[in-house]
Amino acid sequence: xxxxVATKSSRHRAEGxxxxxxxxxWWDTFPWWGVFIxxxxxxxxxxxxxxxxxxxxxxxxxxxxxxxxxxxIEAFAIALLLGLTAGMGQLSRNIVVRNVARTYVEFIRxxxxxxxxxxxxxxxxxETSDYVNQRLDAWFGVTYKLSxxxxxxxxxxxxxxxxxxxxxxxxxxxxxxxxxxxxxSLGLTRRQTMRSVVLPQAMRAIIPPLGNDFIAILKDTSLxxxxxxxxxxxxxxxxxxxxxxxxxxxFVVSFIYLCLTLGLSLLLGVLERRMTRDxxxxx
Amino acid sequence: MAxxxxxxTTSMISLRGVSKTFDKTIHAVVDVDLEIAEGEVVVxxxxxxxxxxxxxxCINLLEVPTEGYVTVDGFELLDPKTDIxxxxxxxxxxxxxxxxxxxxxxxxxxxxxxxxxRGRSRSEAVEVAMGQLTRVGIPEKADAYxxxxxxxxxxxxxxxxxxxxxxxxxxxxxxxSALDPEMVKEVLDVMLELAAGGMTMVVVTHEMGFAKAAxxxxxxxxxxxxxxxxxxxxxxSNPKHDRTxxxxxxxxx
Numbered sequence: 001x002x003x004x005v006a007t008k009s010s011r012h013r014a015e016g017x018x019x020x021x022x023x024x025x026w027w028d029t030f031p032w033w034g035v036f037i038x039x040x041x042x043x044x045x046x047x048x049x050x051x052x053x054x055x056x057x058x059x060x061x062x063x064x065x066x067x068x069x070x071x072x073i074e075a076f077a078i079a080l081l082l083g084l085t086a087g088m089g090q091l092s093r094n095i096v097v098r099n100v101a102r103t104y105v106e107f108i109r110x111x112x113x114x115x116x117x118x119x120x121x122x123x124x125x126x127e128t129s130d131y132v133n134q135r136l137d138a139w140f141g142v143t144y145k146l147s148x149x150x151x152x153x154x155x156x157x158x159x160x161x162x163x164x165x166x167x168x169x170x171x172x173x174x175x176x177x178x179x180x181x182x183x184x185s186l187g188l189t190r191r192q193t194m195r196s197v198v199l200p201q202a203m204r205a206i207i208p209p210l211g212n213d214f215i216a217i218l219k220d221t222s223l224x225x226x227x228x229x230x231x232x233x234x235x236x237x238x239x240x241x242x243x244x245x246x247x248x249x250x251f252v253v254s255f256i257y258l259c260l261t262l263g264l265s266l267l268l269g270v271l272e273r274r275m276t277r278d279x280x281x282x283x
Numbered sequence: 284m285a286x287x288x289x290x291x292t293t294s295m296i297s298l299r300g301v302s303k304t305f306d307k308t309i310h311a312v313v314d315v316d317l318e319i320a321e322g323e324v325v326v327x328x329x330x331x332x333x334x335x336x337x338x339x340x341c342i343n344l345l346e347v348p349t350e351g352y353v354t355v356d357g358f359e360l361l362d363p364k365t366d367i368x369x370x371x372x373x374x375x376x377x378x379x380x381x382x383x384x385x386x387x388x389x390x391x392x393x394x395x396x397x398x399x400x401r402g403r404s405r406s407e408a409v410e411v412a413m414g415q416l417t418r419v420g421i422p423e424k425a426d427a428y429x430x431x432x433x434x435x436x437x438x439x440x441x442x443x444x445x446x447x448x449x450x451x452x453x454x455x456x457x458x459x460s461a462l463d464p465e466m467v468k469e470v471l472d473v474m475l476e477l478a479a480g481g482m483t484m485v486v487v488t489h490e491m492g493f494a495k496a497a498x499x500x501x502x503x504x505x506x507x508x509x510x511x512x513x514x515x516x517x518x519x520s521n522p523k524h525d526r527t528x529x530x531x532x533x534x535x536x
Contacts (some may be wrong), residue, residue, distance in 0.1 A: 017335055061499060096505065108322040134314065135412050176380075176382075178378060178380055178382040179382060181345055181376075181378070182376075182378065182382035182383075182384070182441075183384075183396075184368075184394075185343055185345065185374070185375070185376040185445075186371070186372070186375075186396035186400065186444070186445070186448060187368050187369070187371045187372025187373075187396055187448065188368070188395075188396055188399055188400060189368050192400075196395060196399065199383075199388050199397075200386050201385065230473055234334070
């Protein structure tokens with residue numbers, strides 16, 4: 001559209017005049033926001049490096065980083081499996097599978113995260129684990145104990161699995177039916193067509209929102225703190241509560257999250273650009 | 284196997300009393316009987332929305348008929364015991380919109396089903412694919428992506444992709460309707476050659492030139508019903524039915 005307008009107007013102009021788009025100065029499109037954020041982060045890092053209270057907060061809080069990252073990756077991996085299963089389940093020919101998948105998605109999406117974490121960790125797991133352990137002990141001679149961290153991680157995965165189910169379903173449905181018709185007419189089975197024809201194309205539509213979910217999960221691991229899991233937020237809370245240095249505690253907590261999320265969205269941007277570049281190459 | 288009514292030979296494709304109703308009220312195809320012999324080229328014409336594509340899609344069960352029987356190469360398609368994937372591997376289909384796989388190169392498009400369905404090795408599949416690409420005249424495009432090709436080239440790749448499966452039947456669903464005019468001929472030439480080579484073909488098209496040149500029989504369908512069927516020249520020049528005459532008056536000049 002823009003290109004069209006520019007061409008038309010340039011045709012009407014006297015020769016030698018630059019086109020409208022080219023007249024925009026460099027500072028009009030420069031990512032000033034990026035400079036601003038980089039500046040803020042640098043200032044925050046400087047505070048932490050130079051001021052003793054901030055440095056102390058940093059020392060106390062940063063050990064939670066590995067827990068946060070592990071919980072993020074575990075929750076994301078489980079959610080990915082759940083999402084793919086439930087997303088394809090909703091498109092299944094089998095009426096039971098379809099309805100189970102749909103129920104899961106609607107049910108989970110309708111409950112806020114915090115109450116759901118409490119429900120799973122404090123009610124569902126304790127009430128079922130006795131029974132399950134009895135069976136496991138009888139059949140395999142083993143028992144298990146789900147840590148609070150694992151309970152919360154699984155709950156996060158359950159929730160994001162439901163969101164991802166919608167992403168997968170949407171991605172699969174965005175592929176024109178002619179594609180699977182072509183696959184099926186060549187004699188490929190339903191499964192082969194899904195695997196070799198539909199899913200690879202759907203991934204283009206699926207990867208960017210999945211990346212956003214990864215960042216969202218990272219932030220939501222802060223909810224693990226309500227179960228006393230010693231990740232970043234919980235350590236920040238403990239530091240602040242024991243020293244009354246709330247400003248320093250939450251300053252450091254925010255700084256760590258910002259570094260992680262901004263870094264990840266930069267990575268995602270690169271990934272998306274690479275994907276669109278591949279697409280152009282195909283033209 | 285069903286018996287061909289005229290020649291007495293066995294039919295490759297047999298439709299008996301086939302009807303297709305969408306949403307319980309839209310009668311796309313009504314009680315169609317059609318026997319097609321091995322090596323025969325049948326062209327189906329008719330106004331848009333007449334159900335001609337639906338008839339074609341019933342032959343490889345992309346549409347499941349609401350009533351009737353469809354037999355292909357001796358397999359009763361609506362019999363639950365029939366492995367439809369097995370039959371589809373023997374029935375190539377070419378679509379109006381080409382439907383090449385955009386994430387795969389030309390050679391990958393043509394080798395995918397060969398390897399997964401026919402169980403051929405990579406080298407064997409590539410060899411067959413290159414043979415078919417040469418046949419349709421664009422072996423140099425093997426490593427291109429579909430988007431880098433013109434419409435005519437894409438459609439020829441789609442034909443090569445189907446032919447690489449060594450099908451017994453080829454179905455064409457308006458293969459030239461989405462093409463720019465200057466690309467129609469290159470696709471029709473491939474189809475003419477295929478017809479001359481003895482392939483059993485069912486072609487839905489508006490290209491009357493192709494029908495005259497290649498069709499053994501012409502089928503005129505309107506409102507889901509076979510109105511007229513016969514030799515192309517006869518149907519063109521001496522249509523027995525008013526609806527057929529009205530249709531050809533509009534499209535032939």
